[in-house]
Amino acid sequence: MRILLITQWFDPEPTFKGLLFARELQRLGHEVEVLTGFPNYPGGKVYPGYRVRPWQREVLDGVPVLRVPLYPSHDGSGLKRAANYLSYAASASIGALLMRRPDVAYVYHPPATASLPAMVLNALKGVPFVYDIQDLWPDTLAATGMMENAAVLRGVGGFMDMVHRRAARIAVLSPGFRERLIERGVPEHKVSVIPNWTNEDKTDLTPPPAQRADELGFAGKFNVVFAGNMGRAQALDTVLDAAEKLRDEAARFVMIGGGVEEERLRDSTRERGLTNVDFLPRRPPSEIGEILALADALLIHLKDDPLFAITIPGKTQANLRAGKPLLMGVRGDAAALVQEAGAGLTFPPQDAAALAAAVRELMALPPEERRRMGERSARYYDEHLALRVGAARFAELLAAAARGGSAYNPVKRLVDVTVSVLVLAALSLPMLALAALVRSRLGSPVIFQQMRPGRYGDAFRMYKFRTMTDERGPDGELLPDARRLTPFGAWMRSTSLDELPELLNVLKGDMSLVGPRPLLMRYTPYFTDQERQRLEVRPGVTGWAQVNGRNTASWDYRLGMDVWYVQNMGLRLDLKILWMTVQKVLGRSGVVVDAESIMQNLDDERRHKLAHG
Structure with a gap:
């Protein structure tokens, strides 16, 4: 596995995840490169033997390192500190694109701005990244007095939410950090606790005379x-x-x-x-x-x-x-x-x-x-926190993240944006007419919205034309789907016209034209470890499972088809699925307008299996 370590601070600077970490990953059989700045921490002065230049390549103890320019500073000035962080983020974003494409990137936080080159690599080269959080922003900025402006702190919080969504996996150093991120909406399976280790090779603990x-x-x-x-x-x-x-x-x-x-x-x-x-x-x-x-x-x-x-x-x-x-x-x-x-x-x-x-x-x-x-x-350190323990866990996390990476991802995204823009433009008037029909037949709102799990399990709001009424029983509860589904709504489902607003999700980046269908949020905990691979890519308007059985296939079969797609994703396969989708929709093959009428919900089915062995 080819791993790129993105860290603003690296040897000879003091850092938790520096040369020692890189060498241990190499010892585990991985190819490692480092993207960092010119050493200036913690004094804010460039170290002797270095000077800031457009770039510098070196090899430290067998580890290739690319250094990019930054504004050296680490004093109490918030403005200078921001210049230090942002200058590295900007130059590293350019440097990352000039390096050989890795299978996965690792990002050391702080500062949060170090995530920018990883997000650029992800967007332009399809490289997934693992985000290693050493302190929580904006919480730490406020707690330490580094930043007191409420508007800036809110902006940092919004940026962090975006980074958390883009990261394939997140590592934190304590259970409390994990709980805080889950409270903020990060999926549980995405966050792993991996405590830090210390610089074992640099500290001689022999008592002096x-x-x-x-x-x-x-x-x-x-x-x-x-x-x-x-x-x-x-x-x-x-x-x-x-x-x-x-x-x-x-x-x-x-x-x-x-x-x-x-x-x-x-x-x-x-x-x-x-x-x-x-x-x-x-x-x-x-x-x-x-x-x-x-x-x-x-x-x-x-x-x-x-x-x-x-x-x-x-x-x-x-x-x-x-x-x-x-x-x-x-x-x-x-x-x-x-x-x-x-x-x-x-x-x-x-x-x-x-x-x-x-x-x-x-x-x-x-x-x-x-x-x-x-x-x-x-003894506790050696058994639970030592380098060999933590690095092995990081290697597993990086491997899991790498499964969702593909050089095809940027091409896929370009196709998604181009096609969704063209189709939305071509169908804008018919979609407005359809919206008017929905309004007159079923009432408001015209668009049905529901939270679904997106890439890496992060929740997003999926759009569809509504197909059911809001009829309720004497107890005030909504009637069963079959009672609220009108003939007009059934026709919408059978023709897949209700799915057209999902093109807006594609344009936003929540979905792709082709991928595993986004299921209900409550189903996610019932996926097997293998089935969780379907969360490594954006969910699709259509998918391999939909053209191989649609709603008539069993859950095990459908989820297995999704995993197969993730493992074999490519442009030729996507074009094949889109063509087969057109044939299925026109022929109305495998259509079941009320899926619950022929099969159990996934959570009910899996709970039943667990209860009965």
């Missing part, structure tokens, strides 16, 4: 280490407040990293006269190991925001792997992970008294118990 420990100030103290970004989201004033409460005890807080809040926190530490808080300069992953190895406990903290209750901070995996007790000041999924692993203590975020109490509790434990806690931490 005693002399080195003395140099770093670790001797004779109970050292609680916070390693990572010092931003607003981390709310690290809580650590300083806890340090005040522990001023006369053996606990020491070691802050290592950097960020927009670092200087202010240093100033506050000096103003308070806190001698039990030390700041160490930021270090690359290759040099952070000795600090983690010397720690007595590792601290993770985020401010008390509902968004962070459904996330797992990126440093969690590195801290678990270090094999030291964790102090987790994050609610929800992150706290649950620590408790499940038996890897440390949790405390409410932004509660300095609770943090101080948790430190005292750890200090009071026998050293052997703290050692066992650290061993459980490292």
Whole structure:
């Protein structure tokens, strides 16, 4: 499988899904290329040895990399940050088209703008993509204060909805993220939870000599280490407040990293006269190991925001792997992970008294118990979160997404748009006349609308001319379909004239002229894994199943025909199906105007099979 990794940040920049991930996918037998920018994160300055140019090709440890230009910046300015994100998205969209067509693309988010080159590849070359969400936009933008304009946040939310619909599969790092996306209408089967791993090849966790420990100030103290970004989201004033409460005890807080809040926190530490808080300069992953190895406990903290209750901070995996007790000041999924692993203590975020109490509790434990806690931490990482575990799951997800990809897809879309425009133009007057007949015979509204599953299972509103009345029984409920279907409506169905408004769905991109028919939303959970392949392509106005039995075929047969079509889709087959459809419609072959009169609904049939073995 040929995989393109689209990520704004890549080695030598610090990133969760960088060179280590690419090499592991190669080890699993896949061909991998990377589309990224010139390295400038997190300082906003282009790294030594690089300069921004129209493009640069290189090979990093056997992985081909194409770098495209961007505006280097990563400070507190929203305008500059936007320029950084958008410049990469624009240049990567061009670069993606110049690369050899992959079977599938992988997109690392944030930023959300990195999805643009993947959507361009999807539209112009038919390449499906997997979207790996590390934080939820616009939620994170609002929670961290990066963006406060309500109109802009709404616009970002609308853009994210579009990305979620276009993605073949979505990976998230926590169960809470998955639940939030499902609440927003993303189909359940489309979202998989794959936790992060850490840079296993870059961090040497061998404890340094005693002399080195003395140099770093670790001797004779109970050292609680916070390693990572010092931003607003981390709310690290809580650590300083806890340090005040522990001023006369053996606990020491070691802050290592950097960020927009670092200087202010240093100033506050000096103003308070806190001698039990030390700041160490930021270090690359290759040099952070000795600090983690010397720690007595590792601290993770985020401010008390509902968004962070459904996330797992990126440093969690590195801290678990270090094999030291964790102090987790994050609610929800992150706290649950620590408790499940038996890897440390949790405390409410932004509660300095609770943090101080948790430190005292750890200090009071026998050293052997703290050692066992650290061993459980490292074991949990190895069994559930390690690179080999996560990359194997991503390979499965990428393979599932690739099944819906075809170089024919853009051609198919072009044919759909051209034909639907021509037919709608040619039939506009007859369709208006038909609409008038529907209005006079059946009433308003003329167009029947119903939510149906589209490509990847995403819901869309399908249009048809109405064929039934709205008659209700004494209880106020609609009468059965057979009672509400008039002779005029039956004639509409038998001639397939009721399907004409679906050409508007084709024009919008919800449907294709040819594809599996969009069934009812409630049927989707009853598809087998193989039958779910019918969701990898746009549903059709007509399809292979419709010209091979129409409504008279069994559900198993019809769904099997849909899967066969997905696996054999091509222009010649589509033209054949369209010609056979014309013959079927003109000959009214296989027509059943009330399908429920001859067969069970799919959900009823499958429930019955499950109940009776």
